[in-house]
Amino acid sequence: MIPLVNLSAHHQKLEPRLTRAITRIIKAGTFILGPDVSAFEQAFARYCGSRYCVGVGSGTDALIAAVRALDVGEGDEVIVPAFTFVSTAFAVLATGARPVLVDVDPITLTLDPLQLSHVLTARTRAILPVHLYGMPADMTAIMAFAKKHRLAIIEDAAQAHGSIYRGKRAGMMGTIGCFSFYPSKNLGALGDGGAIVTNNAALARTIRTYCNIGEIHKYVHTIVGPNSRLDTIQAALLRIQLPHLDAWNRKRRSLAAMYNHALQDFPLTLPQELPDRITNYHLFVVRSPRRDALRRFLARRGIQTGIHYPTPLHLEPALFPLGYRKGAFPVSEKAAREVLSLPMYPELTPHDIQTVASSIRIFFLRKTSLRK
Numbered sequence: 309m310i311p312l313v314n315l316s317a318h319h320q321k322l323e324p325r326l327t328r329a330i331t332r333i334i335k336a337g338t339f340i341l342g343p344d345v346s347a348f349e350q351a352f353a354r355y356c357g358s359r360y361c362v363g364v365g366s367g368t369d370a371l372i373a374a375v376r377a378l379d380v381g382e383g384d385e386v387i388v389p390a391f392t393f394v395s396t397a398f399a400v401l402a403t404g405a406r407p408v409l410v411d412v413d414p415i416t417l418t419l420d421p422l423q424l425s426h427v428l429t430a431r432t433r434a435i436l437p438v439h440l441y442g443m444p445a446d447m448t449a450i451m452a453f454a455k456k457h458r459l460a461i462i463e464d465a466a467q468a469h470g471s472i473y474r475g476k477r478a479g480m481m482g483t484i485g486c487f488s489f490y491p492s493k494n495l496g497a498l499g500d501g502g503a504i505v506t507n508n509a510a511l512a513r514t515i516r517t518y519c520n521i522g523e524i525h526k527y528v529h530t531i532v533g534p535n536s537r538l539d540t541i542q543a544a545l546l547r548i549q550l551p552h553l554d555a556w557n558r559k560r561r562s563l564a565a566m567y568n569h570a571l572q573d574f575p576l577t578l579p580q581e582l583p584d585r586i587t588n589y590h591l592f593v594v595r596s597p598r599r600d601a602l603r604r605f606l607a608r609r610g611i612q613t614g615i616h617y618p619t620p621l622h623l624e625p626a627l628f629p630l631g632y633r634k635g636a637f638p639v640s641e642k643a644a645r646e647v648l649s650l651p652m653y654p655e656l657t658p659h660d661i662q663t664v665a666s667s668i669r670i671f672f673l674r675k676t677s678l679r680k
């Protein structure tokens with residue numbers, strides 16, 4: 309059995325240190341905010357190269373807080389790719405603003421900058437690109453468009469811890485970068501968690517206040533906000549893991565290179581890394597028109613796969629009220645039919661990769677001979 313991700317293998321080495329941190333915090337009895345949270349925020353800001361980092365309750369809350377802090381709400385529009393996790397669009401809706409969807413680039417499956425001018429209106433306030441699967445979006449073109457039309461950029465870097473675009477870390481190119489520490493992300497908490505990074509002091513302050521029920525001093529609340537702080541225990545656990553993130557990402561990249569080599573002769577679209585960006589291979593996603601049959605075949609051989617994501621945003625029932633129709637975003641719709649995430653985590657072995665590759669080989673050989 310080869311799982312899609314293996315968190316128990318992933319945590320094995322650091323487990324004694326993680327357990328010690330939890331015990332230390334239980335003994336201290338300080339569970340909300342405090343030095344563990346600020347130490348992690350400083351370390352993560354340094355890692356990203358940002359001036360400020362604010363820990364929050366989840367990646368979804370990071371996105372909501374970012375849109376809010378930019379004063380975007382009722383009557384405003386935010387441009388969002390049609391192919392992403394639902395949170396990207398839900399965050400915009402949570403503020404009362406409207407997510408305006410655009411199709412994605414057929415190679416990177418990230419927001420296609422050529423679509424931006426088609427959806428720009430007087431109400432457009434921000435662009436929300438997603439570095440999907442860890443692959444940075446085409447930020448140069450997106451940033452040029454944003455600058456020209458005075459739009460803010462919120463990066464959904466929930467899958468892109470450590471990814472690099474033209475020498476810059478994901479999350480550091482826009483006005484605000486949003487991260488998730490959901491357990492299976494490249495940097496994962498042992499529960500929920502998230503953070504924003506920014507170089508803008510006022511935005512960082514607003515987000516810190518907003519996510520702490522609007523409180524600037526004890527019982528002085530200046531804005532209305534949720535209780536969405538980064539949990540103290542999670543911050544301590546994340547700080548133990550952060551120094552290992554680059555090595556884990558390197559491991560994923562070398563595994564991805566093995567996949568790419570082993571799968572090159574099959575009728576599969578492999579992930580393509582453009583020369584100006586470095587992906588963290590949060591997911592290793594191949595594409596095939598026979599995706600569902602391949603997935604069932606691999607499952608029967610004990611190989612777990614995933615689909616990220618089976619439905620483009622405009623076809624999610626919760627987003628029907630936006631009024632888009634089937635056919636509106638052909639690249640996203642085709643991707644949703646064809647993407648297949650193969651097992652990928654730093655503890656996967658070269659032997660596992662060979663097992664997956666030979667099963668895929670058998671699938672395609674069998675199908676070809678059946679057709680003859």
Ligand SMILES: *Cc1c(COP(=O)(O)O)cnc(C)c1O
Nearest residue numbers: 366367368393395466467488490
């Ligand atoms: C995981 C993820 C989120 C949401 O993060 P949570 O911490 O689960 O709330 C948002 N956007 C993308 C692209 C994600 O992958």
